[in-house]
Amino acid sequence: MKSVRLSRAMVGVMVAGGLFMSACGYDATVVPEAKAPATTSGSAIKPVECDNATQSYQPSNDAAAARRELLNPDRLVVGVSADTYQLGWANPFDDSRIQGFDIDVAKAVADALGVKLQLRVISAADRPTLLGAKTDGEAHEQEIDLVARNYTMNCTRWTQIGFSAVYYNATQKVLVRKDDVGDFEKRGVASLAGKDVCAPAGSTSIDNIKEIQPDVEAVPAANHTGCLVKFQQGEVDAITGDDTVLAGLAAQDPYAVVPDQQKLTDEPYGIGANKGDKDLIAFVNSVLEQRRSNGEWQKSYDKWLKPYLGNATAPAPTYGRR
Amino acid sequence: MSQTASPQAAPPPPAAAPAPAAPATATRAGTGHVDTPGLLNRWQLIGMSVAIVFGLLSAFVQFLGWQSDGRAAEDTKQLQRVQEIQSSLLRADALATNAFLVGGLEKQRATYDEEINTVLREITNAADAQPADREVLGELNVAVGDYTRAVADARSNNRQGFPVGAEYLSGASTQLRADATPILSALVKANTERAEGSMDGQHPFWLLLIGLLALAGLLWLNQQLAQHFRRRLNKGIAVAAAIVLVVTVIGVVGAWIRDSSNDTLRDGDLALAISQAKARTAANDAKANESLALIKRGSGAVYLEEWEGSATNVERSLRRDTGESWNDYVAVYREIRKLDDGGNWEKARDLATTSAASGSSKPLDDFDKASDQIVKAASGHVGHDLRSGRDVALAISIFSLLLGIGAALFVSRGIGERRREFS
Known part of the structure; x- marks a missing residue:
């Protein structure tokens, strides 16, 4: 009797054990927490005051002297944008x-130098470092000869790099949603208080808008097109930047509008170069001078920017920098 | 039941008994009498219990082994699924980024769609197959949805000539690596551990230990009987011990064979399937980085670094049958970089996008196909080997239980014989 009871108990234990093992599953798969990316503080360059930000070197058509300053003897490497509609973009x-x-300016300089043109796509933040500027006390190896990428001339940047004479006078403006146009036109930048406004990291636009309206939430992106993606995905309410760039963004999205507005700042564009490449800068100035006089500047403007920004003429250059 | 009888009171052995069966030790010092029937009952209970517990435990350990092999086959299949998702996703990204270099070539779209369909189908299959993966597969589904939407946005903007399309595409690739890759890595790691753990489910040592303990128990019982009766060997217990010995030998040898077979599988075909799937994923990652670096036109240093990392991962698992196509791909890639760095972007782009043998896509496609075939064949072997012979293993488990019960009956019979002799 006892042994029968024992056998039954054992069978029970075995069946229960089997069922337990069958039902017993694995622990849920866990994805390890991602390490937070190291946050980099913005550039802590102390603003420099001056009254000759657009003053460049006297033009010179000495191509040989300019060529000697190129990184590669037969090639001009120019840092450009490939996503700034109408200024510099890859056309599919x-x-x-x-x-x-x-790009028309870069081509004209390469042609005048008699060398091959290599366009290297760079971000706004890369501009000074690739030109070999010393930033935040850190030296960088020069990798490109020039920058033709809506580069605003200002006194602080002159301490890092050299500029050609001004070749376009842009202004900083704001792009908003179609729904917000009325409010913006009525209240201006005050309507952006508490809103997320995007501008490329390393550009002057973020500093400028924060200075005018400290209550905006500045959101950086790698470039203006990155701002447009954030804008289309509802991550930001507005984008600030040069009127040339904003016109290109608005052309890609019918819900993005640059309302009638007062300019926030003047943004004179120059071709950036290494601080020591004065012969190259002087040569670029002679090319810009030539383009102004032979109508090439106007032709280029009419083709790319006039449909979006209306009539304009070439800005007058200032020389005499030593 | 219990009967009190002194040895002196015990009746003489029947005339028919083959030999005197009177207890060898008639009295115990200090007690004066021994309750032999009670003792026989206790020994019968102990002996039967030893045999039944042996049968139960042996059967249980073998049943666990049988179950573990089945689980290992399922875990291996799940591992293959998540690696298929990983490779297909990176393959889709390689196709999407490459197509973008030539204005969104539509001819690559069908292949991209096929890869994404594979990814979505396998996510559903994997979620059905393994409840422990379900939650993270849900997160993966969201990440894949975000990726495909961004690629669709990129394509539609690109078709209108808008540069924002390229931004959507590079954002999609970056997000894919930030969101989906960690999930897939965690899935691969978890399922590799599960598959390898399940393959360790055979326990020949435990079966040997259970058998030896049971034999020791029966030997002890035989000795007890020998001390009380004048027969050195109890036939019933001897037969029970023989059954235990045979069951133990069969169980241990069977489990040992399956254990070594699983070790061979784990270090052989399973390791091969895992390493080749990783190589396939890394190769497609490299191709996507090659395209992204060209899309960025000189500002894609981060993608060049990523390419080198992916190439190192591929080269760790190179085999003779995949090495040639990978080396051909690397040679074209180096040529592409030379052209791009030398200012010949268009030529570099053409080499990266052409389907001719001179471009980088053809050798990469060859590598992808070859490694995919290796993964499928090796995974198939693992699943087949783990499943084969499982019916026999289950039959042995049941057989062990029945023989344990049989051994118990022989113990009962052997002690019953002594009881009859005693009475």
């Missing part, structure tokens, strides 16, 4: 060739 309908108002 034209075999992805990079073209635009800035």
Whole structure:
């Protein structure tokens, strides 16, 4: 009797054990927490005051002297944008060739130098470092000869790099949603208080808008097109930048509008170069002078920017920097 | 039941008994009498219990082994699924980024769609197959949804000639690596551990230990009987011990064979399937980085670094049958970089996008196909080997239980014989 009871108990234990093992599952798969990316503080460059931000070196057509300053003897490497519609962008309908108002300047300089042009796409933040500027006390190796990428001339930047004479006078403005146009036109930048406004990291636009309206929430992106993606995905309410760039963004999105507004700042564009490449800068100035006089500047402006920004003429250059 | 009888009171052995069966030790010092029937009952209970517990435990350990092999087959299949998702997702990204270099080539779209369909189908299958993966597969589904939406946005903007399309695409690739890659890595790691753990489910040592303990128990019982009766060997217990010995030998040898077979599988075909799936994923990651670096036109240093990392991962698992196509790909890639760095972006782009043998896509496609075939074949072997012979293992488990019960009956019979002799 006892042994029968024992056998039954054992069978029970075995069946229960089997069922337990069958039902017993694995622990849920866990994805390890991602390490938070190291946050980099913005550039802590102390603003420099001066009254000759647009003053460049006297033009010179000494191509040989300019060529001696190139990084490669037979090649001009120019840092450009490939996503700034109408200024410098890769056109998918034209075999992805990079073209635009800035690119025309780069082509003209390379042609005048008699060398091959290499366009290297760079971000706004990369501009000074790739030109070999010393930033935040850190030296950088020069990798490009020039920057033709809507580069605003200012006194602080002159301490890091050299500029050509001004080749376009842009202004900083704001792009908003179609729904917000009325409010913006009525109250101006005050309507942006508490709103998220995007501008490229390393550009002057973020500093400028914070100075005018400290209550905006500045949101950086790698470039203006990155701002447009954030804008389309509802992450930011507005984008600030140069009127040239904003016109290109508005052209890509019918819900993005640049309302009638007062300019926030003047943004004179120059071609950036290494601080020591004065012969190259002087040569670029002679090319810009030539383009102004032979109508090439106007032709280029009319082709790329006039449909979006209306009539304009070439800005007058200032020389005499030593 | 219990009967009190002194040895002196015990009746003489029947005439028919083959030998005198009177207890060898008639009295115990100090007690004066021994309750032999009670003792026989206790020994019968102990002996039967030893045999039944042996049968139960042996069967249980073998049942666990049988179950573990089945689980290992399922875990291996799940591992194959998540690695298929990983490789297909990176393959889709390689196709999407490459197509973008030539204005969103539509001819690559069908292949991209196929890869994404594979990803979505396998996510559903994997969630059905393994409840422990379900939650993270849900997160993966969201990440894949975000990725495909961003690629669709990129394509539609690109088709209108808007540069924001390229931004959507590079953002999609970056997000894919930030969101989906950690999930897939965690899934691969968890399922590799599960598959390897399940393959360790055979326990020949435990079966040997259970058998030895049972034999020791029966030997002890035989000795007790020998001390009380004048027969050195109890036939019933001897037969029970023989059954225990045979069951133990069969169980241990069977479990040992399966254990070594699983070790061979784990270090052989399973390791091969895992390493080749990783290589396939890394190769497609490299191709996507090659395209992204070209899309960025000189500002894609981060993608060049990523490419080198992916190439190192591929080269760790290179085999003779995949090495040639990978080396061909690397040679074209180096040529592409030379052209791009030398200012010949268009030529570099053409080499990266052409489907001709001179471009980088053809050798990469060859590598992808070859490694995919290796993964499928090796995973198939693992699943087949783990499942084969499982019916026999289950039959042995049941057989062990029945023989344990049989051994118990022989113990009962052996002690019953002594009881009859005693009475």
